[in-house]
């Protein structure tokens with residue numbers, strides 16, 4: 001979703017701002033823009049396309065003399081995708097604001113500003129901020145005005161602002177949303193996502209309810225407390241046409257490496273070992289990984305509930321102070337998960353997260369890193385795999401089993417990737433299909449759900465997952481020659497054979513993934529061995545299938561329409 005990057009430096013920093021915007025794209029965006037201060041004047045440029053399109057808009061004399069700037073990728077929430085709604089939002093050509101999140105009381109503020117004679121050019125809540133600040137600056141000095149602004153705004157937000165009258169500064173403040181600062185070789189960077197910053201060794205995270213006045217040396221009104229940066233990897237698509245494919249191909253390596261990291265140092269906190277009740281909370285793909293843990297724990301003495309974070313918020317299931325809560329999130333910024341965390345009755349909270357400097361692991365009692373490295377593709381692939389491995393390792397530790405040996409699963413996943421041409425051919429064959437049903441049983445049900453989600457997000461083909469046994473209890477009514485039914489059968493299974501016959505009798509198409517089923521129209525044959533992670537190669541085959549459906553349809557695979565990488569609004 002929306003992203004902020006800002007720079008203040010003794011050298012021109014426009015290319016750094018554009019670089020930052022390019023790096024923010026992975027979060028999902030539909031417009032972008034920047035404001036810069038050059039020779040004591042404020043300039044603003046916006047685009048509805050790629051961040052690079054901003055560069056030719058900036059006149060040379062401005063480009064060479066920029067001392068400070070703020071930039072933004074917008075993912076529309078308040079108002080349509082348009083240049084006037086894109087950020088920065090500018091007041092009277094003098095005050096420029098970029099903002100992530102939502103200002104809850106924007107309507108009330110807008111009405112009162114209109115009464116005072118202010119006019120609005122956008123539908124955004126952000127425009128209110130600059131206008132209100134303008135009003136405050138008439139009565140207060142700058143820091144006081146920002147402090148008053150912060151007291152007035154309600155909601156979850158992070159914002160950065162530059163003022164024409166103060167060309168040496170960027171002002172920043174946040175409420176329950178991340179905003180960071182780092183000293184880089186190119187100057188001081190601020191922003192909402194450390195991945196958008198140039199190389200840096202240390203960073204600090206801004207506190208809520210605090211105004212920061214940033215200059216070219218750091219912060220002039222607060223002492224900052226730096227932490228070591230954990231960002232070392234630069235994601236690359238060198239060998240693959242997209243980040244998503246590159247991330248799918250990283251999985252055999254992750255399957256191999258993650259158990260070894262646990263062997264070196266088991267990260268499970270003591271409260272998990274003692275828990276009689278474990279509550280797992282997550283969204284989307286992370287929720288699907290949680291369902292695997294529930295399935296594994298179904299016959300154990302530990303009672304496990306799994307809840308979708310947005311449902312938990314509405315109606316939390318029974319839990320006590322003694323329950324342990326595991327919150328799973330690739331990004332660590334998913335608003336629904338962060339809100340669910342606040343509503344928990346227990347402090348026994350464990351984050352399973354891929355971005356360790358994000359909000360979730362900073363707020364839970366304990367944290368476990370997923371070690372998936374940065375995931376850029378909007379659709380989660382390798383992070384889901386890392387979650388599933390972490391949860392299996394946790395399950396095995398709870399039952400005092402040795403750390404699993406990942407060799408067979410890693411090798412088998414590698415084999416699937418080497419057979420990608422075969423999967424591509426099948427995807428191209430069925431690319432015009434309109435509806436897909438994915439059938440799974442037991443541990444394969446979460447994999448069917450995850451596969452259907454990947455197909456939906458990447459290829460825009462309608463796909464649903466269901467327990468194989470439920471087919472005849474209703475969904476069979478959907479089956480006709482336009483429907484493809486995908487069956488997941490890690491081992492020969494009479495039950496799936498019956499399902500395939502039922503579908504074929506109604507002229508539906510069938511694709512079986514796993515042990516060969518001779519009645520299916522097509523098979524992706526996978527022999528998984530007997531590892532506890534044997535579901536992963538089937539998941540990889542589904543990821544590739546979804547990927548090649550999207551490729552066949554010529555879609556933007558790394559950034560599917562309407563989606564954002566971290567969903568920071570409710």
Ligand code: F6R
Nearest residue numbers: 284285286329330331334379380
């Ligand atoms: C699916 C996908 C989403 C996320 C969901 C939760 O491919 O990426 O469904 O899994 O938005 O995100 P995190 O894990 O960052 O909390």
